[in-house]
Amino acid sequence: MNTVNISNKEGYERYQMPELESRVKNLGKYNNSYIENLPRVAQALHLNYEVLVKYFGWTLNTQSKFDKKTEEVQLKGEFTNDILKETLRKFIDKYVLCPKCSLPELDFQCKKKTMRIKCRACGHSEICELTDRVYKSIHQEDVISTKDKKTKA
Numbered sequence: 397m398n399t400v401n402i403s404n405k406e407g408y409e410r411y412q413m414p415e416l417e418s419r420v421k422n423l424g425k426y427n428n429s430y431i432e433n434l435p436r437v438a439q440a441l442h443l444n445y446e447v448l449v450k451y452f453g454w455t456l457n458t459q460s461k462f463d464k465k466t467e468e469v470q471l472k473g474e475f476t477n478d479i480l481k482e483t484l485r486k487f488i489d490k491y492v493l494c495p496k497c498s499l500p501e502l503d504f505q506c507k508k509k510t511m512r513i514k515c516r517a518c519g520h521s522e523i524c525e526l527t528d529r530v531y532k533s534i535h536q537e538d539v540i541s542t543k544d545k546k547t548k549a
């Protein structure tokens with residue numbers, strides 16, 4: 397398995413993630429694309445993979461779904477590995493790297509109606525706009541999982 401740096405900056409080599417693996421499958425009338433290792437990539441980014449599944453669909457303007465059996469993401473249409481990697485790179489730049497120090501050390505701190513990012517490395521902290529679909533999705537996941545914990549306890 398190849399790994400790549402999470403941050404593009406030099407000197408940040410200790411932050412590694414698996415390189416995104418994908419393939420295109422010809423289904424006769426149309427093509428589908430499959431991301432083969434998204435849960436592992438998401439794990440390296442400390443993210444819930446479901447947020448990334450949604451992000452690929454939104455950004456590439458297509459249907460995306462996660463197959464729990466094969467653990468693959470299925471995207472309707474043909475998307476090259478380069479396009480998918482570029483999409484992931486944009487996500488990382490915007491949502492994973494700290495806007496101040498560019499380290500992938502962000503924590504999402506959720507409250508009922510607000511969320512803020514806090515960087516474990518430099519201490520930078522700011523409120524997230526929950527009108528942003530990605531932030532909203534991360535916030536929702538957290539609210540749901542907190543509820544789960546409460547009902548189970």
Ligand SMILES: [Zn+2]
Nearest residue numbers: 494497515518
């Ligand atoms: Zn920082």
